[in-house]
Amino acid sequence: MRDAVRGVAQHFPTAIVSGRCRDKVFSFVKLEELYYAGSHGMDIKGPTKVSNHKLSTQADEVLCQPATEFLPVIQEVHEKLTAKMESIPGAMVENNKFCLSVHFRCVEEAEWDALGRDVKAVLDDYPKLCLTKGRKVLEVRPSIEWNKGHALKFLLKSLGYAERVDVFPIYIGDDRTDEDAFKVLQNMGQGIGILVTKFPKETSASYSLREPAEVYSPLYMCIHKYTFI
Numbered sequence: 001m002r003d004a005v006r007g008v009a010q011h012f013p014t015a016i017v018s019g020r021c022r023d024k025v026f027s028f029v030k031l032e033e034l035y036y037a038g039s040h041g042m043d044i045k046g047p048t049k050v051s052n053h054k055l056s057t058q059a060d061e062v063l064c065q066p067a068t069e070f071l072p073v074i075q076e077v078h079e080k081l082t083a084k085m086e087s088i089p090g091a092m093v094e095n096n097k098f099c100l101s102v103h104f105r106c107v108e109e110a111e112w113d114a115l116g117r118d119v120k121a122v123l124d125d126y127p128k129l130c131l132t133k134g135r136k137v138l139e140v141r142p143s144i145e146w147n148k149g150h151a152l153k154f155l156l157k158s159l160g161y162a163e164r165v166d167v168f169p170i171y172i173g174d175d176r177t178d179e180d181a182f183k184v185l186q187n188m189g190q191g192i193g194i195l196v197t198k199f200p201k202e203t204s205a206s207y208s209l210r211e212p213a214e215v216y217s218p219l220y221m222c223i224h225k226y227t228f229i
């Protein structure tokens with residue numbers, strides 16, 4: 001998959017948008033020529049390697065961090081949640097820098113309600129944070145108007161593509177939070193969203209694929225169409 005993404009990035013500006021923290025995503029992907037939007041798009045940085053599509057920024061310059069003021073409070077809540085979750089076997093708190101994930105995939109189902117109540121009890125003292133639910137995970141985020149859709153819009157604008165009708169953005173994702181980005185493309189009436197899902201789901205994406213391995217096809221189509229036109 002890395003080679004395919006590298007191939008796409010040689011021809012088109014390419015970004016990874018994730019709920020995880022940016023550093024962790026980079027440690028998985030290890031491609032310096034990409035844009036990375038971690039923390040559900042609240043931490044965006046451009047390529048660190050010379051690429052055809054790099055914006056004219058200083059090396060290592062962060063492009064967008066709309067939730068910087070929340071860093072101390074997220075840190076504080078991370079400590080409180082980590083302490084609270086110690087009594088629940090299998091619970092895990094992941095620090096995603098501008099947001100936190102409380103994973104309960106490995107927690108006994110009988111404990112899920114209690115875990116939810118404990119997380120909510122901690123958040124009662126932090127009205128500027130909100131709680132969302134993902135796949136066996138509760139996510140704590142700053143209550144700001146910013147999600148993966150905003151990150152996508154930010155990237156398109158920064159690249160000078162916002163008003164262009166000859167640009168065709170493609171966004172691929174498998175998470176509920178990717179719907180915000182699919183909606184952006186749907187509202188723009190431009191480009192396509194591709195949802196990766198084993199089961200039929202309501203979605204704002206235009207297409208779906210059943211599993212991550214199928215993502216190779218659209219990526220190679222991008223590379224080869226570009227090469228052979």
Ligand SMILES: O=P(O)(O)OC[C@H]1O[C@H](O[C@H]2O[C@H](CO)[C@@H](O)[C@H](O)[C@H]2O)[C@H](O)[C@@H](O)[C@@H]1O
Binds near residue numbers: 018101103136139
């Ligand atoms: O935005 P994404 O890159 O799609 O990330 C969404 C969440 O991914 C991770 O959680 C997912 O994988 C876990 C196993 O590694 C699994 O237990 C969980 O159910 C999945 O949602 C990540 O740990 C979360 O922080 C991300 O929000």
